[in-house]
Amino acid sequence: MLGVASLGDWLGLLATSVFAATQVESDAAKGLAFGGVIAVRLLPALVLGPIAGILADRFDRRYTMVICDLLRFVLFASIPLVALLGASGGVTVTWAAVATFLIEAVTLIWIPAKEAAVPNLIPRARLEVSNQLTLITTYGITPVLAAAVLAALDRTVRGISSGEPPAWVEPAQLALYFNSLSRLATALVVFFGIKEISGRGGRPDGPGQSVMKQFVEGWRFIGKTPLVRGLVLGIFGAFAGGGIVIGTARFFTNSLSAGDAAFYLLFGSIFVGLAIGIGLGPMVIRELSRRRWFGMSIVLASASVLLLAAAIHLSMAILGAILVGAGAGMAFLAGTTLLGGEIADEVRGRVFAVVQTGTRIVLMLAISLSSLLVGVGGSRELRIADLGISISSTRLLLLAAGVFGIFAGISAFRQMDDKPGVPVLPDLWGSVRGRPLSVGESFARSGLFVVFEGGEGAGKSTQVNRLAAAVGEQGHEVVVTREPGATDIGVRIRTLLLSDGSGPSAPSPRAEALLYAADRAHHVATVVRPALARGAVVVSDRYVDSSLAYQGAGRTLPVDEVSWLSSWATGGLKPDLVVLLDVDPAVGLARAAGRGTAADRLESESVAFHERVRYAFLDLAAADPKRYLVLDAALPADDIARAVAARVTELLAGHGTDPGDRTRADGETEPVRPPKPPQDDRMSMADNAVEAGR
Numbered sequence: 001m002l003g004v005a006s007l008g009d010w011l012g013l014l015a016t017s018v019f020a021a022t023q024v025e026s027d028a029a030k031g032l033a034f035g036g037v038i039a040v041r042l043l044p045a046l047v048l049g050p051i052a053g054i055l056a057d058r059f060d061r062r063y064t065m066v067i068c069d070l071l072r073f074v075l076f077a078s079i080p081l082v083a084l085l086g087a088s089g090g091v092t093v094t095w096a097a098v099a100t101f102l103i104e105a106v107t108l109i110w111i112p113a114k115e116a117a118v119p120n121l122i123p124r125a126r127l128e129v130s131n132q133l134t135l136i137t138t139y140g141i142t143p144v145l146a147a148a149v150l151a152a153l154d155r156t157v158r159g160i161s162s163g164e165p166p167a168w169v170e171p172a173q174l175a176l177y178f179n180s181l182s183r184l185a186t187a188l189v190v191f192f193g194i195k196e197i198s199g200r201g202g203r204p205d206g207p208g209q210s211v212m213k214q215f216v217e218g219w220r221f222i223g224k225t226p227l228v229r230g231l232v233l234g235i236f237g238a239f240a241g242g243g244i245v246i247g248t249a250r251f252f253t254n255s256l257s258a259g260d261a262a263f264y265l266l267f268g269s270i271f272v273g274l275a276i277g278i279g280l281g282p283m284v285i286r287e288l289s290r291r292r293w294f295g296m297s298i299v300l301a302s303a304s305v306l307l308l309a310a311a312i313h314l315s316m317a318i319l320g321a322i323l324v325g326a327g328a329g330m331a332f333l334a335g336t337t338l339l340g341g342e343i344a345d346e347v348r349g350r351v352f353a354v355v356q357t358g359t360r361i362v363l364m365l366a367i368s369l370s371s372l373l374v375g376v377g378g379s380r381e382l383r384i385a386d387l388g389i390s391i392s393s394t395r396l397l398l399l400a401a402g403v404f405g406i407f408a409g410i411s412a413f414r415q416m417d418d419k420p421g422v423p424v425l426p427d428l429w430g431s432v433r434g435r436p437l438s439v440g441e442s443f444a445r446s447g448l449f450v451v452f453e454g455g456e457g458a459g460k461s462t463q464v465n466r467l468a469a470a471v472g473e474q475g476h477e478v479v480v481t482r483e484p485g486a487t488d489i490g491v492r493i494r495t496l497l498l499s500d501g502s503g504p505s506a507p508s509p510r511a512e513a514l515l516y517a518a519d520r521a522h523h524v525a526t527v528v529r530p531a532l533a534r535g536a537v538v539v540s541d542r543y544v545d546s547s548l549a550y551q552g553a554g555r556t557l558p559v560d561e562v563s564w565l566s567s568w569a570t571g572g573l574k575p576d577l578v579v580l581l582d583v584d585p586a587v588g589l590a591r592a593a594g595r596g597t598a599a600d601r602l603e604s605e606s607v608a609f610h611e612r613v614r615y616a617f618l619d620l621a622a623a624d625p626k627r628y629l630v631l632d633a634a635l636p637a638d639d640i641a642r643a644v645a646a647r648v649t650e651l652l653a654g655h656g657t658d659p660g661d662r663t664r665a666d667g668e669t670e671p672v673r674p675p676k677p678p679q680d681d682r683m684s685m686a687d688n689a690v691e692a693g694r
């Protein structure tokens with residue numbers, strides 16, 4: 001209903017401002033005229049915005065909406081009726097202006113009441129979809145539709161009446177009647193159909209607070225709540241960027257030596273972008289944190305303004321405009337949804353009023369100032385003859401707006417980030433593919449976490465014990481542990497995983513991956529983290545990499561899915577050092593067989609399986625060489641033990657002897673002081689091993 005009713009508004013704004021601009025000659029005057037019309041249209045927001053918010057919070061929102069719509073019904077209808085009743089041209093035009101002003105004023109009161117009511121009607125999870133619909137009809141489809149409908153109406157009327165049509169079927173008048181009736185319909189639907197808008201029993205008397213106090217309180221709430229402040233500033237920033245693009249578009253198309261058609265194309269592109277952003281945005285980013293999405297969208301919009309500033313061809317400018325629209329649309333959608341979902345009912349009306357008043361004022365200032373500025377500066381431009389580009393004031397303004405917007409986006413992002421420490425781009429990428437990164441559980445950690453990895457019979461158990469003895473001798477608390485099976489629950493999981501040979505009783509690959517992850521989650525929570533928090537050196541026989549190698553490469557499950565599962569299980573805990581004992585599967589399996597115990601379910605896998613596992617381990621090590629010590633497992637056990645002890649001693653020294661000074665919040669973050677790369681003979685051993693693996 002809202003979408004249909006706002007049909008004429010957009011076209012009106014555009015048409016009048018262009019019309020005004022064509023009435024004067026000089027560039028500066030054009031700028032002034034274009035900006036001036038828009039400024040006048042948006043002026044009522046300044047006066048009425050604050051009042052609207054208080055009305056929405058103080059009185060029954062349903063009655064506010066119904067009264068506003070009835071007023072608009074009368075006002076819209078009055079414009080053509082005055083002319084029909086035979087008023088003189090001057091009176092008609094004056095009344096049209098007065099009525100438009102009044103309609104604008106009433107709309108200002110209607111919107112916050114409606115916006116504040118919506119979150120009460122719709123479950124939170126559906127809020128985004130509802131906003132999507134409202135915004136896309138208001139900003140995305142309607143302006144385009146309005147142009148099409150008006151053009152079609154015009155042609156039809158002229159076609160039927162062949163010649164000058166009678167006054168009452170003038171397309172513009174028909175559109176006004178249409179507007180008028182759609183308002184009446186909205187009023188009736190809201191009054192009889194959506195009684196729930198009144199909320200919890202209505203609020204006929206409003207809270208017992210003075211209007212002034214309510215006003216001040218609303219502003220204080222916005223200023224003091226970081227999320228709301230970030231949202232409000234971010235939305236303003238997005239509108240300022242959009243405003244500058246609209247305000248400069250006319251002159252910008254000139255600097256591309258493109259005509260009026262190009263201007264309309266550029267203007268239309270912004271709205272196409274808005275529709276794309278609002279309509280498709282949520283589908284693309286899926287589970288991404290909405291708070292992060294908001295900041296990122298503003299950065300996207302601003303960066304696209306930069307693209308626009310640098311555009312040397314109309315196609316580049318159109319792409320820029322579409323992206324500006326998409327970014328602004330997504331920011332607007334995310335912002336509105338966050339505001340609706342996270343702000344208490346009592347202050348919601350005022351916050352929405354500030355947003356709508358603010359956006360109008362920001363838009364007004366951005367459009368009028370920028371069109372004025374480029375109008376004045378339009379004649380001064382620097383031609384770079386060879387490239388055929390002119391560096392006009394328009395481009396400089398766009399450049400400044402883009403840079404400013406990027407800073408605004410980043411600062412909004414920082415203020416309200418709900419996943420601190422989680423890297424931004426991997427999170428975005430993961431979300432697009434349906435697996436957002438989770439926040440690393442933070443805890444104060446002062447110990448050292450060393451993990452041994454490698455194939456069967458590589459000598460991990462042997463080396464774990466050797467290292468534990470060596471570190472213990474240095475006076476550190478050592479916790480020796482392993483996966484799977486270091487806890488009571490783990491022992492039971494281990495039985496499920498490794499006994500029961502093959503056939504239908506064996507877990508399926510995904511079940512196997514989940515069981516290892518379950519063992520790991522419990523192990524990390526009950527053994528590893530508490531020990532690290534105490535400052536102990538934790539030495540584990542296998543950890544996450546085993547899952548990546550065995551379940552990922554071995555069972556050929558997607559490695560990034562297994563990785564995500566493990567990082568969810570561990571809350572992002574990464575080892576400080578992974579010692580990879582690289583062994584030829586033939587050698588390792590023979591050694592394992594030599595232990596005299598029966599081969600378990602995984603040991604019985606094919607040689608090809610174990611080959612895949614081996615190369616997966618080597619790939620992981622090659623991807624993060626700082627964190628890994630790769631050793632050839634064929635070396636004598638004593639040599640290996642010495643190399644490992646040396647590296648761990650170095651790490652312990654690097655952390656300082658007092659474990660207390662290494663307190664940090666752990667997560668996906670690297671250690672504060674990353675271990676130094678291996679030196680001397682250990683280096684050559686590592687290289688040999690990696691070399692052997694290639």
Ligand SMILES: Nc1ncnc2c1ncn2[C@@H]1O[C@H](COP(=O)(O)OP(=O)(O)O)[C@@H](O)[C@H]1O
Pocket residue numbers: 454455456457458459460461462463591592594595633634635636637638640
């Ligand atoms: N560096 C080494 N050289 C030769 N044999 C070794 C070496 N390290 C361990 N072994 C032997 O290989 C077998 C498997 O060792 P183990 O530590 O149990 O490996 P894993 O825990 O990796 O399966 C044991 O019999 C052990 O004595």
Ligand SMILES: Cc1cn([C@H]2C[C@H](O)[C@@H](COP(=O)(O)OP(=O)(O)O)O2)c(=O)[nH]c1=O
Pocket residue numbers: 456457461482483484498516541542543544545546547548550551600602603
């Ligand atoms: C930790 C882990 C182990 N495994 C496998 C590797 C081993 O074959 C098996 C048990 O490992 P392990 O305890 O090292 O057995 P052993 O001491 O007999 O060598 O579990 C995985 O497949 N995924 C994992 O995440």
